[in-house]
Structure formats: C-alpha cells, structure tokens
Amino acid sequence: MKEHPQPFNGMNSLANTIRITLLIALVITPWFFGGVWADVQWLLLLAVAILLGLELVVRFRPSNRPSFMPTAWLPLLLGILLGVLQLIPWTPSLGKWFAGESVEYQREFASTPVGDMQAEESVLPSHISRTLYAAATREQVALLTLGTSVFILASLYFVERRAIFWLCVSTAVGGAGLSFFGVVQRLTWNGKFYWFFEPLYGGVESFGPFVNRNNAGGFLNLCLAAGLGLWIWIHPQSGDLSKRIASLREQVSDYVGSLNAPRLSIIILVISISGGVLCTASRGSILAMFAAFVVTAFALALKSQHRRAAAGMALVLVAGAALMSWAGQTDFVANRFDRLERDA
Numbered sequence: 001m002k003e004h005p006q007p008f009n010g011m012n013s014l015a016n017t018i019r020i021t022l023l024i025a026l027v028i029t030p031w032f033f034g035g036v037w038a039d040v041q042w043l044l045l046l047a048v049a050i051l052l053g054l055e056l057v058v059r060f061r062p063s064n065r066p067s068f069m070p071t072a073w074l075p076l077l078l079g080i081l082l083g084v085l086q087l088i089p090w091t092p093s094l095g096k097w098f099a100g101e102s103v104e105y106q107r108e109f110a111s112t113p114v115g116d117m118q119a120e121e122s123v124l125p126s127h128i129s130r131t132l133y134a135a136a137t138r139e140q141v142a143l144l145t146l147g148t149s150v151f152i153l154a155s156l157y158f159v160e161r162r163a164i165f166w167l168c169v170s171t172a173v174g175g176a177g178l179s180f181f182g183v184v185q186r187l188t189w190n191g192k193f194y195w196f197f198e199p200l201y202g203g204v205e206s207f208g209p210f211v212n213r214n215n216a217g218g219f220l221n222l223c224l225a226a227g228l229g230l231w232i233w234i235h236p237q238s239g240d241l242s243k244r245i246a247s248l249r250e251q252v253s254d255y256v257g258s259l260n261a262p263r264l265s266i267i268i269l270v271i272s273i274s275g276g277v278l279c280t281a282s283r284g285s286i287l288a289m290f291a292a293f294v295v296t297a298f299a300l301a302l303k304s305q306h307r308r309a310a311a312g313m314a315l316v317l318v319a320g321a322a323l324m325s326w327a328g329q330t331d332f333v334a335n336r337f338d339r340l341e342r343d344a
Contacts, residue, residue: 014058018051019157022150023166027174030219033193034210045142048149055153070155076148083141086131165233168226175223176269179276182208182216183327186279207280217285220277224289227270228296228313234263235309270316275323281336293317 025044032040131137158167185195185208192198193209210216259267277289293313300310324330 171226176272217280217282224273271319274320278324
C-alpha cells in the first residue's frame with residue numbers, strides 16, 4: 001500500500017489526537033442505543049466541529065499551502081447544500097417560483113376545515129420554505145453534516161498503513177463486543193435495554209444496544225468487513241509451488257502451524273461478528289453478509305497466494321452459524337425467514 005504524506009507538516013501530536021478521538025467515538029457511540037440518543041449526537045457534532053476547526057487552522061496557516069478538495073467530498077457537501085436550500089424561507093410571491101408545491105400544500109392545509117371552523121383559503125405563512133417539516137429537515141441536515149465531517153477527517157488522517165490498521169482493529173473489536181453483548185442480552189432479555197432502560201416500543205426489534213436490529217446488522221457488517229480486512233492483511237500467503245500442490249492434510253497442518261496469537265485473535269473476532277450478524281435476525285443484513293462473503297472469497301480465489309484465505313472464509317461462516325446455534329437463536333432466525341416466505 002502506498003504511503004501518503006501526513007497532512008499537517010510534522011504536527012504528529014495533533015494528528016494522533018484527532019485519530020484517537022475519532023476511534024473512541026467509533027467504538028463508544030454504538031453503545032448509546034446505536035447512536036440515536038440526541039444528546040450523544042450533539043456531543044459528537046461539537047467534538048467533530050472542534051477537530052475540524054483545528055484541522056483548518058493548521059492547514060490554512062501562512063506556512064502551509066491548502067490542498068485541493070478531494071472529489072469524494074463533493075456529493076456529501078452538495079447533499080448538505082441541498083438540505084440547506086430546503087430551509088430557505090421565501091415570501092409567498094417568490095415561493096411560487098422556488099417552492100411552488102410547498103405553497104400549494106400550505107394553501108391546502110390552510111383551507112382544511114378543523115371541526116366546525118373553516119379556515120380562510122388565503123391564510124398563508126408570511127414565509128414559506130420548500131420543506132414542510134423544517135424541524136425534521138434541520139435534524140437530518142445536522143446528521144448529514146456530522147457524517148460528512150467524520151468522513152472528511154477520516155479521509156485526511158486514516159491514509160497511512162499504521163492508521164488504517166488501527167482503524168480496522170478498533171472497528172473489529174468494537175463489533176465483536178457488540179455481538180457478544182447482543183447475544184447475552186437476547187438470552188437474558190427482561191424487556192429492557194441494559195436490563196434497566198424501558199424501550200418505547202417494546203424492544204422486540206432490538207439487538208444489543210441498537211433499537212432496530214436492521215441497524216445493528218448493518219453496523220456489524222461494516223465491522224465484519226474491517227475484521228476480514230485484518231485477517232487477509234496478516235494472513236499467511238501460500239508458499240512455493242510444492243506447498244501449493246501438497247495434500248489437503250499437509251496444507252491444513254501447515255496453516256494451523258502458522259497461526260499465532262494475533263492471527264488467532266482476528267479469526268475469533270471475525271467468527272464472533274459473523275455470528276452476531278446471524279443472531280440479529282435481520283434478513284437483509286444476513287443476506288448481505290453471505291453475498292459479501294461470496295464476492296470476497298471469489299476475488300481472493302483468483303489469486304493463488306490468497307486461496308487459503310478464501311477457503312477459510314467458508315469455515316468462518318460455518319463457525320458463525322455454529323455460534324448462532326450454540327446461542328439458541330437458530331429457530332428464531334429461521335422463523336424470520338419463514339415469515340418472509342409467508343408474506344410473499
């Protein structure tokens with residue numbers, strides 16, 4: 001992998017501070033009910049704003065020349081701009097041009113009878129924006145801004161091999177911890193998150209700290225991708241031709257003999273996360289995991305030095321399914337897919 005220069009000319013302490021802060025946020029945030037807690041989101045937004053401020057101060061100081069904006073930032077920045085444009089208040093006369101449908105909806109709402117009273121059709125707000133629900137639009141723009149800011153910082157500070165390695169380690173360890181806790185909470189479920197917090201909607205769709213099991217499965221799939229990346233990164237490659245054509249027993253023996261503590265730890269992390277995805281009973285997440293495994297294994301199998309890793313991925317799926325069975329979740333997951341067939 002190509003090494004990239006650091007983005008702030010020797011400011012290693014500041015760079016490490018930003019990296020560590022982002023990694024801590026990545027690991028801790030999901031434990032606050034999947035990150036949907038509003039107070040946590042605002043704290044994250046404040047922290048990221050401070051980190052962005054530090055980055056801008058260093059990047060645009062007189063001794064530095066600002067770099068060009070990466071193309072990958074543009075869709076996200078344009079999305080934020082689109083959300084902001086939805087919030088611009090227009091007068092009724094200008095609103096006909098820039099927010100025509102909103103004007104019609106506002107007029108329809110104003111003329112809708114309420115009880116025995118009929119509102120005047122001409123009664124309209126003094127200013128009209130394109131969005132009909134400004135509070136929800138502001139919230140979504142704030143969340144998009146938060147996600148974009150994290151993406152920008154990550155694209156600047158996680159470009160070196162060492163930084164990417166620790167990003168994958170943090171993500172995989174966090175995913176394995178969430179999977180373990182989710183299974184434990186499922187087995188000891190008393191109707192409350194963390195056994196103390198009453199859910200608003202019964203918690204039947206939850207997994208671990210996530211209110212929605214689909215969100216849990218999607219996040220764990222991202223953690224699984226990081227774990228598989230680590231596994232392939234430090235996976236022992238096939239040796240010379242004589243080893244590649246050796247018997248299956250010799251290859252298995254050679255592979256087991258090459259396992260050390262780091263490699264074994266990563267295998268355990270990957271198995272734990274894959275079992276966690278299965279235990280979420282999120283049908284979309286489970287199908288996405290199997291599809292990703294197939295595509296990744298096929299891509300690895302095209303290179304002879306990675307074929308053992310491709311074969312090992314099949315064993316990871318089997319081990320994850322065994323973990324799901326050991327946790328007693330097989331019937332629950334099977335019933336979810338049976339329901340999909342019945343609904344169809």
